[in-house]
Amino acid sequence: MKITTKQLTLCAVLTALALALSYVENMIPLGLLIPLPGIKLGLANIVTVFALYALGPGQALLILLARCTLGAVFAGNLNALLFSLMGGLSAMLVMIALSRLKRLSIYGVSMGGAAAHNCGQVAAAVLTLGNLAPLGYLPLLLGISLFTGTLTGLIAGLLFRAMEHTNLMKA
Amino acid sequence: MKKILSMIVLAAVLCALAGCAAPAKSAASSGGDGASAEIFAMDTVMDLTAYGDNGETALKAAEEKINALEDLLSRTREDSEISKLNAAGGQPVEVDPEAFSLISRAQGLGYAVDSTFNITIAPVVSAWGFTTDHYQVPSQAELSELLTHVDLADIELNPDGTVALKNGASIDLGGIAKGYASDCVSDIFTDNGITSGKISLGGNVYVCGGKVDGTPWRVAVQDPKDETGWVGVLKLKDAFAVTSGGYQRYFEENGKRYHHIIDPATGYPAESGLVSVTVVANAYQTSATGSGTMCDAYSTAFFVMGADKALNFWRSNQSKDPFDLVLVTEDNRVLVTSGLADEFEENEGSDYTYEIVR
Amino acid sequence: MKSSVKLHFCRWDLIVAAAILLLAGGLTFGYWGQTVSAAGSGLTAVVSANGEEIDRVDLASLKTAEERTYTDLGYTLTVEFSPDGVCVETSDCPTQDCVHTGTITRAGQSIVCLPARISVQLKADVGQAASSGDFDVMIG
Structure with missing residues (x-):
């Protein structure tokens, strides 16, 4: 994988953005609705969607891994790493697959990503808790993922429109 | 240039992956309820829980250590180091190095709190029957005589590793043994790489790390008036918390209640206006080794001292070995020192009034 | 792009x-x-004797109160399980602390009989909503 300085800089900016989004996400009290520790909406997927289209799967994956690791280090909580990695990687894989289907718009891809994100997080909860009880929250989470996926797609789309007028992404 | 950059990125990713892989693995395999054990020792029930690959190993080691400590420190077992020492009639006795250092530590802590915590109170506690469950109110004459043998200075710790109890003194490490045991278990957890666990050794709690999900452990402070109620919940990570209260062991005679925390100055159960004292210390912040031991000794001492003296002591000891307090008074006030302001959650359904002390 | x-x-x-x-x-x-x-209530009562689990009762599955007796070290305890909680009804132990504890209703609470070395602990089913009064351990 060859990375230009411009791309590297963009990766760094996007990682920082994703970290900020993870932080903002902590302020949303999803835990009140779904009492599973470590569950998150997945707003940081905005960055994954954007990076996937703008920079390709390889660099999007790098940003994701950097975000998960740094997020866990900043929070001082390595257990959360499992949740963010399982969520993030599931979303990533599904979105890579969906983005190959040329008929889907950014909305379809990010909705699929959001749903996969929640599946991955519930899988992490099943692993840490050692029983299947968290599965009970998955239907509700999947419903929520339609909303977050649409939101993520909308924001990433807005980002694209704004960036079209710059030469930032031209390699 | 591009090559160098991509090498750096690659190295960073590899590091990230290595960092990801290890904790993700341990978190995944530490599923379920974790390992837990219930042990009856030191005249109380102990609950221990440890999560992680070495959970079972750590608990086994902890159980062995606790049983070994009981053999070493019990006053009711005739062959313990403490019983041998008490029976030596003032002669120097060579004691196990661990017992020696704990006696030394207990003496030091006792001096620090003006002897309100005093391991030489043993004969007085026995006279009240708290060691045998045959409760009685001793006569004033008997107490006055026994109090002449209560003095920390009667413990002679010799450089050759021997201890002598002068002037007819005898000692009981019961007020510090569980705290010391919690320190030992804390070390065992650390040695076994346990990152999440909790132990409760009869009023002595140690929490290792946070819960598996990373949130703090929720440690409830029992309501002195209601065995199943609580005055508040402490949200703690890597901390020791020890509670002393007169409600824990007591008997009633002629309508008066006598509890087991004896004021070494009077020989009678302490009446300081406090009904429960909880001392909390961070497991890694304390300069001296053994925060659990310190909390155990201080909780007894502060119960004897009363709120004003305890808070003064708290204010003047923040720089060296920081700790925090939750004091419950007879007039239904709960005093929480400022270090716990964010960690303490009031029980809104209770009839207590809460104050943060600074 | x-x-x-x-x-x-x-x-x-x-x-x-x-x-x-x-x-x-x-x-x-x-x-x-x-x-x-x-x-349901999401509570399970775990009964142990000398640290070994000897019984486990899912409180939610009970329709009415149910009494069970446990014997260890020569003492016998009668424990009443109901959908709302657990209490030690009677015990022939000398201290009677277990009977005095009364009824426990929340996850994390326990009743202990030291002479018989029997304990009853309430545990929350995993995945159950955590309410503000819940805790992992009680000191005192």
């Missing part, structure tokens, strides 16, 4: 949404259909 991006919501996106909803619906039937009877 590496690939062209469609920025407008289209019909095909609806298929993704429908697939997700279908999955959610299927899971709802598959999961809650099976476990609806097990949902």
Whole structure:
């Protein structure tokens, strides 16, 4: 994988953005609705969607891994790493697959990503808790993922429109 | 240039992956309820829980250590180091190095709190029957005589590793043994790489790390008036918390209640206006080794001292070995020192009034 | 840009949404259909003698109060389990602390009889909603 300085800089900016989004996400009290520790909406997927289209799967994956690791280090909580990695990687894989289907718009891809994100997080909860009880929250989470996926797609789309007028992404 | 950059990125990713892989693995395999054990020792029930690959190993080691400590420190077992020492009639006795250092530590802590915590109170506690469950109110004459043998200075710790109890003194490490045991278990957890666990050794709690999900452990402070109620919940990570209260062991005679925390100055159960004292210390912040031991000794001492003296002591000891307090008074006030302001959650359904002390 | 991006919501996106909803619906039937009877207070009482688990009672599955007796070290305890909580009804131990403890109703609470070395602990079923009064351990 060859990375230009411009791309590297963009990766760094996007990682920082994703970290900020993870932080903002902590302020949303999803835990009140779904009492599973470590569950998150997945707003940081905005960055994954954007990076996937703008920079390709390889660099999007790098940003994701950097975000998960740094997020866990900043929070001082390595257990959360499992949740963010399982969520993030599931979303990533599904979105890579969906983005190959040329008929889907950014909305379809990010909705699929959001749903996969929640599946991955519930899988992490099943692993840490050692029983299947968290599965009970998955239907509700999947419903929520339609909303977050649409939101993520909308924001990433807005980002694209704004960036079209710059030469930032031209390699 | 591009090559160098991509090498750096690659190295960073590899590091990230290595960092990801290890904790993700341990978190995944530490599923379920974790390992837990219930042990009856030191005249109380102990609950221990440890999560992680070495959970079972750590608990086994902890159980062995606790049983070994009981053999070493019990006053009711005739062959313990403490019983041998008490029976030596003032002669120097060579004691196990661990017992020696704990006696030394207990003496030091006792001096620090003006002897309100005093391991030489043993004969007085026995006279009240708290060691045998045959409760009685001793006569004033008997107490006055026994109090002449209560003095920390009667413990002679010799450089050759021997201890002598002068002037007819005898000692009981019961007020510090569980705290010391919690320190030992804390070390065992650390040695076994346990990152999440909790132990409760009869009023002595140690929490290792946070819960598996990373949130703090929720440690409830029992309501002195209601065995199943609580005055508040402490949200703690890597901390020791020890509670002393007169409600824990007591008997009633002629309508008066006598509890087991004896004021070494009077020989009678302490009446300081406090009904429960909880001392909390961070497991890694304390300069001296053994925060659990310190909390155990201080909780007894502060119960004897009363709120004003305890808070003064708290204010003047923040720089060296920081700790925090939750004091419950007879007039239904709960005093929480400022270090716990964010960690303490009031029980809104209770009839207590809460104050943060600074 | 590496690939062209469609920025407008289209019909095909609806298929993704429908697939997700279908999955959610299927899971709802598959999961809650099976476990609806097990949902309830979410409390399990674990009875141990000298540290060994000897009995386990799912309180939610009880319809009425149920008494069971346990014997260890020569002492016998009668324990009453009900959907709302657990108490030691009678005990022939000398201290009677276990009887005096009264009824425990919340996860994390326990009754201990030291002479008999029997304990009853209430544990929350994993995944159960945590309410503000819940705690992991009590000191005092």
